[in-house]
Amino acid sequence: MIAVAQSTAEKQAQTLFHALSEVLPTGGLLTQVEQMRPYECDGLSMFRRLPLAVALPQTEAQVAAVLRICHAQQVPVIARGAGTGLAGGALPQEDAVLLSLARLKSIIEIDPLARTARVQPGVRNLAISEAAAKHGLYYAPDPSSQIACSIGGNVAENSGGVHCLKYGLTLHNVLGVRAYTAEGELLELGGAALDSPGYDLLALMIGSEGLLAVVTEVTVKLLPRPQLARVVMAAFDSAEQAGEAVAAIIAAGIIPAGLEMMDRLAISAVEDFVHAGYPLDAEAILLVESDGIPEEVIAEIERIETQLRRCGAVSMRTSRDETERLKLWAGRKAAFPAVGRITPDYYCMDGTIPRRHLGDVLRQIAAMSVEFGLGCANVFHAGDGNLHPLIFYDANKPGDLEQAEAFGARILRLCVAVGGTITGEHGVGVEKIDGMCVQFTATELACFHAVKAGFDPAGLLNPGKAVPTLHRCAELGRMHVHHGEHAHPELPRF
Amino acid sequence: MDDYLEQARARVLGAAAAGTTLRLRGGGSKDFYGGDLRGDILETAAYRGIVAYDPSELVVTVRAGTPLAEVEATLAASGQMLAFEAPHFGAATVGGCVAAGLSGPRRPYAGSLRDAVLGVTMMDGRGEVLRFGGQVMKNVAGFDVFRLQAGALGTLGVLLEVSFKVLPRPEMESTRVYACNAEQALELMNRHAGLPLPLSGASFESGRLRLRLSGNAPAVQAAEARLGGDVDSEGAAYWQDLREHLLPFYAAETPLWRLSVPSTRASFADSQTQELIDWGGAQRWLRTTHPAETIRARAHAAGGHATQFRNGARNATFQPLAPALRALHLRLKQTFDPAGVFNRGRLYPDF
Ligand SMILES: Cc1cc2nc3c(=O)[nH]c(=O)nc-3n(C[C@H](O)[C@H](O)[C@H](O)COP(=O)(O)OP(=O)(O)OC[C@H]3O[C@@H](n4cnc5c(N)ncnc54)[C@H](O)[C@@H]3O)c2cc1C
Numbered sequence A: 001m002i003a004v005a006q007s008t009a010e011k012q013a014q015t016l017f018h019a020l021s022e023v024l025p026t027g028g029l030l031t032q033v034e035q036m037r038p039y040e041c042d043g044l045s046m047f048r049r050l051p052l053a054v055a056l057p058q059t060e061a062q063v064a065a066v067l068r069i070c071h072a073q074q075v076p077v078i079a080r081g082a083g084t085g086l087a088g089g090a091l092p093q094e095d096a097v098l099l100s101l102a103r104l105k106s107i108i109e110i111d112p113l114a115r116t117a118r119v120q121p122g123v124r125n126l127a128i129s130e131a132a133a134k135h136g137l138y139y140a141p142d143p144s145s146q147i148a149c150s151i152g153g154n155v156a157e158n159s160g161g162v163h164c165l166k167y168g169l170t171l172h173n174v175l176g177v178r179a180y181t182a183e184g185e186l187l188e189l190g191g192a193a194l195d196s197p198g199y200d201l202l203a204l205m206i207g208s209e210g211l212l213a214v215v216t217e218v219t220v221k222l223l224p225r226p227q228l229a230r231v232v233m234a235a236f237d238s239a240e241q242a243g244e245a246v247a248a249i250i251a252a253g254i255i256p257a258g259l260e261m262m263d264r265l266a267i268s269a270v271e272d273f274v275h276a277g278y279p280l281d282a283e284a285i286l287l288v289e290s291d292g293i294p295e296e297v298i299a300e301i302e303r304i305e306t307q308l309r310r311c312g313a314v315s316m317r318t319s320r321d322e323t324e325r326l327k328l329w330a331g332r333k334a335a336f337p338a339v340g341r342i343t344p345d346y347y348c349m350d351g352t353i354p355r356r357h358l359g360d361v362l363r364q365i366a367a368m369s370v371e372f373g374l375g376c377a378n379v380f381h382a383g384d385g386n387l388h389p390l391i392f393y394d395a396n397k398p399g400d401l402e403q404a405e406a407f408g409a410r411i412l413r414l415c416v417a418v419g420g421t422i423t424g425e426h427g428v429g430v431e432k433i434d435g436m437c438v439q440f441t442a443t444e445l446a447c448f449h450a451v452k453a454g455f456d457p458a459g460l461l462n463p464g465k466a467v468p469t470l471h472r473c474a475e476l477g478r479m480h481v482h483h484g485e486h487a488h489p490e491l492p493r494f
Numbered sequence B: 001m002d003d004y005l006e007q008a009r010a011r012v013l014g015a016a017a018a019g020t021t022l023r024l025r026g027g028g029s030k031d032f033y034g035g036d037l038r039g040d041i042l043e044t045a046a047y048r049g050i051v052a053y054d055p056s057e058l059v060v061t062v063r064a065g066t067p068l069a070e071v072e073a074t075l076a077a078s079g080q081m082l083a084f085e086a087p088h089f090g091a092a093t094v095g096g097c098v099a100a101g102l103s104g105p106r107r108p109y110a111g112s113l114r115d116a117v118l119g120v121t122m123m124d125g126r127g128e129v130l131r132f133g134g135q136v137m138k139n140v141a142g143f144d145v146f147r148l149q150a151g152a153l154g155t156l157g158v159l160l161e162v163s164f165k166v167l168p169r170p171e172m173e174s175t176r177v178y179a180c181n182a183e184q185a186l187e188l189m190n191r192h193a194g195l196p197l198p199l200s201g202a203s204f205e206s207g208r209l210r211l212r213l214s215g216n217a218p219a220v221q222a223a224e225a226r227l228g229g230d231v232d233s234e235g236a237a238y239w240q241d242l243r244e245h246l247l248p249f250y251a252a253e254t255p256l257w258r259l260s261v262p263s264t265r266a267s268f269a270d271s272q273t274q275e276l277i278d279w280g281g282a283q284r285w286l287r288t289t290h291p292a293e294t295i296r297a298r299a300h301a302a303g304g305h306a307t308q309f310r311n312g313a314r315n316a317t318f319q320p321l322a323p324a325l326r327a328l329h330l331r332l333k334q335t336f337d338p339a340g341v342f343n344r345g346r347l348y349p350d351f
Helices: A002-023 A033-039 A060-072 A125-135 A151-157 A201-205 A239-251 A264-274 A294-310 A322-333 A335-342 A355-372 A400-417 A433-439 A442-455 A470-476 B002-018 B068-077 B094-100 B182-193 B217-227 B235-243 B292-301 B323-336
Strands: A053-055 A077-080 A097-100 A107-111 A116-119 A174-180 A186-190 A214-221 A228-236 A258-263 A284-292 A315-318 A345-348 A376-380 A389-393 B022-025 B040-043 B050-054 B059-063 B117-123 B129-133 B158-165 B172-179 B199-205 B208-215 B256-260 B273-278 B283-288 B305-310
Touching: A002 A053, A002 A060, A033 A053, A033 A097, A060 A077, A060 A097, A060 A174, A060 A214, A077 A214, A107 A125, A116 A125, A125 A151, A151 A214, A174 A201, A186 A201, A186 B323, A228 A239, A228 A294, A228 A322, A239 A258, A239 A284, A239 A294, A239 A355, A258 A264, A258 A322, A264 A322, A264 A335, A264 A376, A284 A294, A284 A322, A294 A315, A294 B217, A322 A335, A335 A345, A335 A376, A335 A389, A345 A400, A355 A376, A355 A400, A389 A400, A400 A433, A433 A470, A442 A470, A442 B129, A442 B323, B002 B022, B002 B040, B002 B117, B002 B158, B022 B094, B050 B068, B059 B068, B068 B094, B094 B158, B172 B217, B172 B235, B182 B199, B182 B208, B182 B273, B199 B235, B208 B217, B208 B235, B256 B292, B292 B305
Parallel strands: A053 A097, A077 A097, B022 B040
Antiparallel strands: A107 A116, A116 A214, A174 A186, A174 A214, A228 A284, A228 A315, A258 A284, A258 A376, A345 A389, A376 A389, B050 B059, B059 B158, B117 B129, B117 B158, B172 B208, B199 B208, B199 B273, B256 B283, B256 B305, B273 B283
C-alpha cells in the first residue's frame, strides 16, 4: 500500500516537473537536493526545509504559467526574493514549489520628470537608487540589507530602514504593483497615479508576506537626493536618558532623517569590529541625522544638539564632512555582523513599542537576560520605537536555542502588553506566528483568514505563514478570551 | 460610552436580520459624495473624544465621531497637525474623513490620509468589535485591514476609533506665485519636485502657478531665493480655500470631476473643460460638459482614474473596476459585512 502511495506521489511530481519544465527556461527548474540546498532557508537560518522543486522564471509570463500549473495540480507555491527575510517567510515546505523571482531583475523604466521607476520584483533595493542617481533621485526606504534584498521582498514585508521616520516605509513609497493570484490571474493595483478607485487593495498587498499574490512588477516613487546630511553622535550614562532625548527632539518639532540607538553591549561589539569612534564607557548612544538643503541642516543640527545637551548627553560628535558621517553610520550599519562576532549565534527580535515605554522595556529586557542566562544587545530604530534586541545563544549547546526562543517570545509579549506590536518591519513569517495569537483575537484572525481566502480560496500561496490557525492559538492557550467567551463559537477550531 | 456600542450592535444585528441597510453618518458633510443615500441613519457623532495623545509619540487616537476641527485644534495647541489636510466641507467627523479618504494639497509631499492611519477599531456586519493596526508607527503584524477602511465609504463597518500619525507644524510657510500657462506650470511643478526643496503644495488655475514652501525658516528662505516668482501674501488663505473647495472655480453648477493621474499628464483643458491642477499635477479638478465616458477614457488612457465628484450621476461616482478587482471587492465586502448592512450602494451600485 505504502509503496503504491509513494509511487502515486512520485508520478504526480513527475507530471508537475514536466509541465513546469515546458514553460521555464533551460536551467529554470531545480529538483535535485544539492541544487535546492541554497534555497532551504532565508535569513532566519534556524529553520530549514527543502522544497519539492525550485522554479526560476525569467519573465512575468513564466511566473503566471508556473502559478497556473501549480494551481491546476493544487500544489502550494512559496515566493522568494533574495532570501534575506528574518522571519522565515520564504521558508520552503516539502510539498511546495519555491518560486524565485530573483531572475526578474530589470529596471523597466525610470521617468525622471514624474520621479517614478518601474522595476521587476527581483531588482535589489539599492540598485534602484543607483540607477536613479544620475537624475539626482533615489528610492528612500533603505533596509540595512539593501545591497541584497529585493524590491518584491520589500513589498511583501513592508520593509523599513533607518530613514523611514522621515521618509516612510515601503508602503509610503510604492505607487503600484502588478501581481498574479494563485490561479494565475493578473491584478493591477495602484499604478502611476497617487490613488485608485475602490478599496485600497495596494495597501492590503503591501506587507502581505506572499500570502495574497505574487508581485511581478513594482512602480516606486523616487525622491530628490538631499543636498546635505549630517549626523550627531551623542553618548549617555543611561538608556533612559537617551530615550528621553529621543522624545525631547520629537517634541521640539524635529523629525530627524534618522534616529537610532545602541546600548553598551552593541557599542563594544561594533567598536571592536569597525572602530567607528563610539565611546566605550557610554551606556547608550544616539545617532541623529538631519538632511535637506544646507541652510536647513545647519539650523536643525543646532537645535538637535541643544536638545541632546539638555537631556544629559555626556559627549557629542557632529560629522563635519561626508567621510566622517559615513564613519559614524558604519558602526550602526555593521551592528548585526559585529554582534555575530561575539556570539556563536544571535536571534534578532523586532517588536515596536510606544516610545514612552522605552526605558522600562529596556530594563525588563535586561532582567530577562539575567533570568534566561543569555546575553542581549540592543540596536534599534529609536525614532519610531522599533526595537531589535539581539539575543545571544549557541546553536551547538543543547537547549540554548529553545531558551533564546522563549526569551524572544517573552519580549514580544511585553511589547504587546505596553501597547506595541510583535513585528515592526521583519514580518511574522513562521517565526512570530504564535505571537499573533497574543496580539489578535480569534475574530480578528478569522478576518485575516477570510481576506486571504478572498485572494486565494484554495490556500496555495505561502500556506501556514503569517496568520496562525485558530486551532494553533487555542492549543497554545493564548487566545484572547473576552468576557469569558470565545468570539465566533460557531467557528471550528481548525 | 459602552451604551453607544450596545446600541450600534443592536442596530447592526437588527438590520442584518431584516435584510435592510444602514446609512452611517458623522457630520453629514460628505452627504453629497458617492452613490445614493439609502437606509436608516446610524449617527456616529455621539461616540467622540480624544482617547490618547502624547505629542512626543507623534500619534493621536480619537473616537470616530470626534469633529475633525476639534482634533486639529488639539494638535495645533501642541504645534502638530494631521499632515494630509483632509477637507472638512462642513462639520466633518474623523470617521467620515477616513471613510471618504480624501486628502488636501499637502498630500504628494507629506502623504495621504491612508498613509497616516496607524490603526482602527471598528464594528463589522456581525456586530463584532475588531482592532487592526495599533498606535505605533511601524507595525507589520497582520494584513493592513485598517488602511483598507480609508476611502471604503463606510461599506466595511462602523469605525469606532482611529489612530493617526501626526507631524510637527512647519515653523514657517510661504507661497510663491507665477503667471504662466498650464503647460509651463506642469513642467515647473514636476521639475521643482525633483529638486531638494521644501515643497508642500503646487497648484495651477486661472493662469497662476502657486508653490507652497514649508519648513524651518532657513530652508524656506533659501528656497524662496532660489525659486524667484512673487510672494503671494494671501497664500495661507488660498491653500485653505483650495482644500475646502471655496475657490470660485468650485462654485459653478456644471459637473465637477476629480482625476487622479500621473503628475506629468498634459492639461485636460479644452473648449468644454476648465481645469484646476493640484497635487503638483497628480490631481486634476475638471468642470466639464464632456460625457462621463469621455472623461473616464481619458483618465484611464493617462494611467489614472476619474471620480464624478459633485453634480453628476451619483450612482456612477467612481471609475468602474476591472473584473478581477471587482471580484475581490465583492469578497472583501462579504468578509466584513455578509448581510450588506453598511452603506449599500454608496461606493459601487452593486454592493
Ligand atoms: C543583515 C540584515 C539586515 C536587515 N535589515 C533590515 C532593515 O533594516 N529593515 C527591514 O525592514 N528589514 C531588514 N532585513 C530583513 C529583510 O532584508 C527584508 O525583510 C527584505 O524585504 C526581504 O527581502 P527579500 O528579497 O530577501 O525577500 P525574501 O526573504 O526572499 O522573502 C520575504 C517574504 O516575501 C515574500 N516574497 C518575496 N518576493 C515576493 C514577490 N515577488 N511576491 C510576493 N511575495 C514575495 C516571501 O514569500 C517571503 O514571505 C534585514 C535582513 C538582514 C539579513
